[in-house]
Amino acid sequence: MKFGKQLILRAADPKWSQYYMDYKMLKKFIRISYNELKEKNYSHEILKNIDNEFFKHLMHELEKIDDRYCFIEKSATELLEKLDELWNDEMPDVELNEWRKSLLQVITTLEELQEYVQINMVAIVKIKKKYDKNVKKKKKKKKKGKKRDLNQKFFFNNDRFLSNNLPAKALLNLLKTEEGSNEMNINYSPMTSKMDKYITPNLHFGTYKQDIGFDDKELLSLTSKFKFAMMDINECLLNKARELWRKRTPPPEVPEGCPNIKLLTLDDSEIPTTTSLDLESLPRGRISKLWISLIEDALKPLSVPVLVARGVKHGPVVGLTCALHGNEVNGIRVVHRLYQSELNPESLHGTIVAVIVANIQGFLSSSRGFESQDLNRLMPGKKNGSTSQQYAYNLIERIVKKFDYLIDLHTASKGRVNSLYVRANMLDDRTRKMAVLQNPQIIVHNTGPDGSLRSAAMAVSIPSITIGNPSIFQKRFVKNALLGVSNIISHLAMIPDEHQQAEFKPVICDKSYWIFTTKGGILTSVIPEVNTWVRKGDVIATIHSIFGQLIETYTAPEDCIIVGKEIDPVASSGTTL
Numbered sequence: 223m224k225f226g227k228q229l230i231l232r233a234a235d236p237k238w239s240q241y242y243m244d245y246k247m248l249k250k251f252i253r254i255s256y257n258e259l260k261e262k263n264y265s266h267e268i269l270k271n272i273d274n275e276f277f278k279h280l281m282h283e284l285e286k287i288d289d290r291y292c293f294i295e296k297s298a299t300e301l302l303e304k305l306d307e308l309w310n311d312e313m314p315d316v317e318l319n320e321w322r323k324s325l326l327q328v329i330t331t332l333e334e335l336q337e338y339v340q341i342n343m344v345a346i347v348k349i350k351k352k353y354d355k356n357v358k359k360k361k362k363k364k365k366k367g368k369k370r371d372l373n374q375k376f377f378f379n380n381d382r383f384l385s386n387n388l389p390a391k392a393l394l395n396l397l398k399t400e401e402g403s404n405e406m407n408i409n410y411s412p413m414t415s416k417m418d419k420y421i422t423p424n425l426h427f428g429t430y431k432q433d434i435g436f437d438d439k440e441l442l443s444l445t446s447k448f449k450f451a452m453m454d455i456n457e458c459l460l461n462k463a464r465e466l467w468r469k470r471t472p473p474p475e476v477p478e479g480c481p482n483i484k485l486l487t488l489d490d491s492e493i494p495t496t497t498s499l500d501l502e503s504l505p506r507g508r509i510s511k512l513w514i515s516l517i518e519d520a521l522k523p524l525s526v527p528v529l530v531a532r533g534v535k536h537g538p539v540v541g542l543t544c545a546l547h548g549n550e551v552n553g554i555r556v557v558h559r560l561y562q563s564e565l566n567p568e569s570l571h572g573t574i575v576a577v578i579v580a581n582i583q584g585f586l587s588s589s590r591g592f593e594s595q596d597l598n599r600l601m602p603g604k605k606n607g608s609t610s611q612q613y614a615y616n617l618i619e620r621i622v623k624k625f626d627y628l629i630d631l632h633t634a635s636k637g638r639v640n641s642l643y644v645r646a647n648m649l650d651d652r653t654r655k656m657a658v659l660q661n662p663q664i665i666v667h668n669t670g671p672d673g674s675l676r677s678a679a680m681a682v683s684i685p686s687i688t689i690g691n692p693s694i695f696q697k698r699f700v701k702n703a704l705l706g707v708s709n710i711i712s713h714l715a716m717i718p719d720e721h722q723q724a725e726f727k728p729v730i731c732d733k734s735y736w737i738f739t740t741k742g743g744i745l746t747s748v749i750p751e752v753n754t755w756v757r758k759g760d761v762i763a764t765i766h767s768i769f770g771q772l773i774e775t776y777t778a779p780e781d782c783i784i785v786g787k788e789i790d791p792v793a794s795s796g797t798t799l
Contacts (some may be wrong), residue, residue, distance in 0.1 A: 237334075238290075238334065238338055241286060241287065241289075241290035241338070242287075242338070242341070242342060242345070243283045243286075243287060243342050243345040243346065243349070244283060245345050245348070245349060247279070248279060248280070248283070248349045248352075249349070249352065251275070251276065251279060252276075252349075252352050252353055252356050252357065253356070255272045255275075255276070255356070255357055256356045256357060258272070259272070259357065269357075272357060276353060276357075280349075284346075284444075284445065284448055285448075287339075287342050287448070287450055288448040288449055288450050290338070291335065291338070291339060291448075291449060291450035292449055292450075294331065294335050295335065295449070295459065298328050298331055298332055298335070298459060298463075299459060301324070301328055302325075302328055302459070302462065302463055302466065305321060305324055305325055305328070305466070306466060308321065309321070309470055321470075325463065325466065325467055325470075326467075326715055328463050329460070329463045329464060329467065329715070332459055332460040332463055333460065333655075333713075336457070336460060337658075339450050339451075342450070343451070346441070346445060347441075350441055467715060493511045493512065493513055494512060494513070495512070495513040495514075495515060495523070495525055496512060496513070496514055496515070497514065497515050497620065498514065498620040498621075499512075499514060499528065499530075499575065499620060499621045499624045501530070501532065501539065501573055501575075501624060504530055504532050505532065506532050506533065506534045506567070507532070507533070507534040507567050507568050508531075508532065508567050509529060509530065509531045509561060509565070509567055510529070510530045510532065511527075511528070511529060511530075512527075512528040512529075512530065513525040513526070513527060513528070514526055514528050514620060514621060516612075516613050516616040516617055516620065517609065517612050517613050517616060524582055524583070524613070525582070526577055526578070526579060526580060526582055526617075526621075527577075527578045527579055528575060528576065528577055528578065528621070529557065529561055529575070529576040529578060530573065530574070530575050530576075531561060531565045531567045531570060531573065531574045531575075532567060532570075532573045533567050533568075533569070533570030533571050533572050533573060533716070534567070534568060534569075534570070535570070535571045535572070536571070536572065537570070537571035537572020537573070537714070537715070537716050538572045538573075538626040538627060538714050538716065539572060539573045539574075539575060539624060539625050539626045539627070540572070540573070540574050540575070540625065540626065540627045540628075540629070540710070540711055540714065540716070541574075541575045541576075541577070541621070541622060541624070541625035541627065541628045541629070542556075542557060542560075542574070542575070542576040542577065542628075542629050542631060542707070543576075543577045543580045543622075543628065543629075543630045543631065543675065544556070544557055544576070544577065544578055544579060544580060544631045545578070545579040545580055545581055545584070545585050546580040546581050546597055546598050546630060546632065546675055547581060547584060547590045547591070547596075547597070547598065547632065547633075547635065548579075548581040548582075548583065548584020548585040548586070548587065548588065548589050548590060548591070548592070549584065549585075549588050549589055549590050549633075549635070549636055550590070550632050550633030550634070550635065551585075551633060552631065552632075552633040552700065552703070553631025553632070553633065553689075553703075554578055554579070555700050556631060556700055556703045556704050556707065557576040557578055557631075559700065559704050560574075560576070560704060560707060560708070561576065564704070564708055564717075565717075569717070569718065570716055570717060571715060571716045571717075572714070572716045574711065574716070575621070575624070575625065577617075577621060580597070580617060580675075581597050584597070590635060590636070592610045592613060593608075593609055593610045595610045596673075597610065597613070597614055597617075597675075598673065598674050598675055599671070599672070599673035599674065600614040600673055601614050601618060601673050601674060601675050601677070601678035602614065602615060602618045602678040602681070603615030603616070603617070603618060618675075618678055618679075622675070622678075622679055622684070623682060623684075625679070625684055626684065626685075627652075627656070627684065627685050627686070627710070627714070628675075628676070628679045628684050628685070628686035628687075629656070629660075629686075629687055629689060629707060629710065630675050630676055630686065630687070630688045630689065631689050631703065632688055632689060632690050633690070634690065634786055636790075637788060637789060637790030638786055638787065638788055638789060638790075638798070639752055639786060639787060639789055640690045640752060640785065640786040641662075641663045641664050641690075641752040641753040641784070641785055641786065642662050642663045642664075642689075642690070642702055642703065643662050643663060643664040643665065643666060643689075643690045643785055643786075644657045644660050644662040644664075644665050644666070644687055644688065644689055644690070644728075645665075645666045645668060645670070645676070645687065645688040645690070646665060646666075646667065646687040646688070647667065647668065647669045647670070647680070648665065648667040648730065649667075650680075650685065652685035653680075653685050653686065653687055655713065656685060656687045656710055657687050657728075658728065659706060659709040659710050659713055660687065660689060660703075660706030660707070660709065660710065661702055661705055661706045661709065661728075662689070662702075662706070662728050663728065663729070663753045664728060664729050664730075664731060664753065664783060664785055665728050665729070665730045665731070666731050666733075666734045666785065667730060667731065667732050667733075668733070668734075670686070670688075674688075675688075676688050689703060689706070690785075690786070729783055731783065731785070734785055736798040736799070737762075737763075737776065737779070737798070737799045738796050738797065738798055738799065739765060739774070739776070739793050739794070739795060739796065739797045739798075739799060740774065740795060741765055741773050741774040741793075741795060742765075742793055742794045742795050742797075743765040743766055743767050743768065743773055743774070743793055744765065744766050744767070744768065744791050744792070744793065745763065745764075745765055745788060745790070745791050745792070745793040745797070745799075746764050746765065746766050746791065747763060747764050748762065748763045748787045748788055748789070748799055749761060749762055749763065750762055750784045750787070751784065751787075752784050752785065752786060752787060753783065753784065753785075754783065754784055755781070755782070755783050755784075756778045756781070756782060756783075756784065757778065757781055758777075758778055758779065758780045758781050759777050759778060760777060760778045761775055761776070761777055762776050762777060762778050762799065763775075763776040763799045764776070765793060776799060787799065
């Protein structure tokens, strides 16, 4: 996805949208300037005017970004100091809950501020490269017969703009990224004019007049004058807020008589069966195993296996669902690892529920559907509908509606391979944050297809994302899915662990779709690997007849990244590529 579209998705939150760099306006200015330059045969006077205008526009955007940063940073600092002063060991429960809620809001705001700064840093570098490409470099081509002095670019007559010793590490790192990259490295105020703080520069050109525009060092120097560019300040404040959280909400004492989780090795025959998820009936500070009945077949109830880690302290309820498609089992191993090595209910704030196998019938038959129907297109089901509709209805009513957040773990279908990707509504602030924290290779923006578990949960105000994984137990992807789940529950302040950085820089796509074959035969090659880019017109697959004759070649319909692909060689008309 083009950076401009990524920026629109990132800036969707109304609280922040008007304060992001106006990337679209600057692109329009560059396009108009380029056309004007061509018409005027690259006139030096026109170039000088464009330089001045571009500088003014850029300064206005930097000031806008900085105003918002300073306002949020000041407000968060004051509130953090106030919360620290208000703390009292004997605070009543009602006041304590309000205190915790306020501190969580400060932490969330500072995390949003960190993302806001990082995205704007990317925008600054991107727009500078566009300016160089369309204005500065065009002029170089016009004067290619003359020798250039690389150090004689225009500079500002105010020495403050020439200093390059101030810290702007984030921007410096971005300046080193590959030119033209569309990837964003996401780590995790009221507007006033500050032009009077700066001396409007008089532009000086070097010996060769084709040298226009400011270079990367000068951009770094210019940006470093603003407080938002000093990322260490925001990181220190965020760390201070998290430290206050850990200090004032220590792991509670385990209630007397609460069994040690290491002793919970129940035999299957001892695991209770119930008809609904009743969290209040389960003990705090331990992991419980349950069977929850959803429907009955001719012989017995059909029940799903559920793990519940209920913390000693109150907090949100996060639900994990696995194997909604019965042959997609990667999520099961993620749940095993999470409960065996990552969770300690004695220090957990809130509850984590895992539906280990959501589609029992499909799981037992190693098939995708439930009675030949896709459960993930039947949600929220019907109370008095068909067998599969009643199953879907009871899954939602008896289990999913007890969640505050939902993470639906999927795997590539049989005969396909996927990248590690997330489907989420990037226009929803809650699910956008969940998607980024999951550390995927690719994020696909959509609101969820009709009938999906994710859309049904979102319809009842449960923030939900879908995670897609490869089709087998691959340690690398299980590890990264587990890391992402841990990041989400850490972000919700359920565990004391810090967020961990991703191995990948996620690519955000505003749509995804499958390409289907028009001929049957042997799919001899789907050329690109998952998580790789292809250009429009690139050959992506070929089909041969059973006698070996090439009968169809498929090309990429547009520039795109490969989310998943077919690996089964037997293809009929309408087979996915």
